[in-house]
Amino acid sequence: MRLFPKKKGFWTWLxxxxxxxxxxxxxxxxxxxxxxxxxxxxxxxxxxxxxLLHSDAGSAGMSAKELSSQLEKTRKELASVTVDKAKLIMxxxxxxxxxxxxDFLDKNNYHYMAAAVVARQNLFDxxxxxxxxxxxxxxxDGISPGLGVVDEGGIIIGKIAEVKDxxxxxxxxxxPNCQLPAAILNTAKTIGxxxxxxxxxxxxxxxxxxxxxxxxxxxxTSGLGGEIPRGLVIGRVSKVSKQSNEIxxxxxxxxxxxxxxxxxxxxILP
Amino acid sequence: xxxxxxxxxxxxxxxxxxxLLQFSWVSTWAWPLSSINLPILALILSLLxxxxxxxxxxxxxAGLSLDIISFGPFGAHSLSLLVSIWIASLILNDLLTNxxxxxxxxxxxxxLFANAILYQLFLLLFDWGLSQSSFFLFQSSFWQxxxxxxxFSLLIVLLLFYVLVTLTRRLKPFLLNKN
Numbered sequence: 128m129r130l131f132p133k134k135k136g137f138w139t140w141l142x143x144x145x146x147x148x149x150x151x152x153x154x155x156x157x158x159x160x161x162x163x164x165x166x167x168x169x170x171x172x173x174x175x176x177x178x179l180l181h182s183d184a185g186s187a188g189m190s191a192k193e194l195s196s197q198l199e200k201t202r203k204e205l206a207s208v209t210v211d212k213a214k215l216i217m218x219x220x221x222x223x224x225x226x227x228x229x230d231f232l233d234k235n236n237y238h239y240m241a242a243a244v245v246a247r248q249n250l251f252d253x254x255x256x257x258x259x260x261x262x263x264x265x266x267x268d269g270i271s272p273g274l275g276v277v278d279e280g281g282i283i284i285g286k287i288a289e290v291k292d293x294x295x296x297x298x299x300x301x302x303p304n305c306q307l308p309a310a311i312l313n314t315a316k317t318i319g320x321x322x323x324x325x326x327x328x329x330x331x332x333x334x335x336x337x338x339x340x341x342x343x344x345x346x347x348t349s350g351l352g353g354e355i356p357r358g359l360v361i362g363r364v365s366k367v368s369k370q371s372n373e374i375x376x377x378x379x380x381x382x383x384x385x386x387x388x389x390x391x392x393x394x395i396l397p
Numbered sequence: 398x399x400x401x402x403x404x405x406x407x408x409x410x411x412x413x414x415x416x417l418l419q420f421s422w423v424s425t426w427a428w429p430l431s432s433i434n435l436p437i438l439a440l441i442l443s444l445l446x447x448x449x450x451x452x453x454x455x456x457x458x459a460g461l462s463l464d465i466i467s468f469g470p471f472g473a474h475s476l477s478l479l480v481s482i483w484i485a486s487l488i489l490n491d492l493l494t495n496x497x498x499x500x501x502x503x504x505x506x507x508x509l510f511a512n513a514i515l516y517q518l519f520l521l522l523f524d525w526g527l528s529q530s531s532f533f534l535f536q537s538s539f540w541q542x543x544x545x546x547x548x549f550s551l552l553i554v555l556l557l558f559y560v561l562v563t564l565t566r567r568l569k570p571f572l573l574n575k576n
Contacts, residue, residue, distance in 0.1 A: 136449055136453055137453070137479070137483045137486075139453075140453040140454075140456070140457055140479055141476075141479055141480075143457065144457055144461075144472070144475045144476060147461060147472075147475070148471060148475070148476075151464075151471045152471070160465050163462070164465065164466060167413070167417060167462070167465075168466075170417055170421075171417055171421035171466065172421070173421075174418055174420075174422040175425055177422055245421055246420045246421045246424050246425075246466075247425055247431075248424070248467070248468060261420075261468070289468050291468070294466070296468045
């Protein structure tokens with residue numbers, strides 16, 4: 128078997144590919160890439176919304192269409208109620224403090240930018256644990272890494288991880304590399320970092336044992352050390368893991384956002 | 398001349414479409430169906446049905462499109478697809494004796510395997526092992542994804558083969574004709 132083909136074909140195309148890579152690195156290809164992205168992203172959005180073989184289409188247990196839509200409706204209502212409850216608790220806390228100022232800002236006056244989801248990453252490495260999503264807004268639209276992304280119910284689904292001119296990659300809260308500064312709405316106001324686990328849940332580790340946390344406690348963003356404002360609902364505590372001989376306790380958090388049916392999201396701008 | 402240029406443009410656009418389908422449509426499929434590598438399957442088909450020059454163009458177009466729209470290191474998709482197709486053409490021309498179903502399946506298996514390894518190697522090369530806790534060959538998730546990818550891809554190849562046998566004479570049918 129001939130190891131290196133005699134024909135020039137392969138080497139020519141390889142040389143072309145390497146030249147293109149070099150041009151990309153030097154920045155000479157940027158305008159072309161821009162035009163390509165602008166043309167390709169709308170088409171990508173159309174393909175993304177093809178109904179066939181979507182991950183939610185064959186969900187086990189949904190035997191009737193009516194049951195499925197009712198369940199979806201109930202899920203949205205639950206998410207909405209949880210968001211309202213979180214806002215109420217935070218408002219009550221603020222009202223307890225004595226304020227000198229008579230006019231205070233509406234703390235929920237966020238600036239949003241709507242974006243469409245056009246794809247799920249990561250290509251060829253797409254087990255459930257590593258799924259991110261790609262949106263059709265990028266640096267030219269004012270998006271930058273670190274900004275929070277919410278669904279239509281105002282529940283945070285992730286944050287901007289990487290940005291191109293006309294698109295951005297959003298790491299989902301359930302992804303292993305997505306950390307959010309968070310606070311649990313319990314008596315101790317526990318703060319920490321959440322991190323995704325196996326693409327299914329979220330965890331918060333290294334919480335002191337003395338802090339009392341119960342299943343059902345709401346977890347929100349703490350607003351510390353980043354671009355993400357505080358008060359955005361992440362999820363609810365589903366399980367508290369405590370060992371008597373350990374200093375720390377861990378919590379598992381059930382995300383409230385529906386990550387499977389993401390089509391339109393909002394990026395919270397600074 | 399014009400015919401050749403138009404065919405080249407058509408192949409280039411087919412490569413772009415292929416990459417968009419992989420990026421936006423296949424990625425939304427339920428796991429493990431979403432592990433399918435559509436560009437590789439199309440390239441193998443192209444290798445069997447069309448001239449090698451067209452297949453190189455298709456590979457370059459699909460790879461470049463994926464590099465531009467996805468968020469991996471630029472060049473990883475292009476180079477891995479090109480080298481995978483080179484390996485496939487070596488296998489097809491020097492190892493396989495005919496264009497039968499077995500050849501098609503073996504070619505697909507080996508090319509998918511090669512592409513998976515090459516892509517990870519190029520990722521390592523371009524990212525210098527960024528954020529990798531261990532070498533990809535020692536990660537069970539790599540082998541799991543590859544196994545599912547090969548399984549579903551071979552099923553698709555099997556179906557495609559039967560469709561193509563009825564449409565073209567370039568492939569040897571699996572079942573012998575009674576006549």
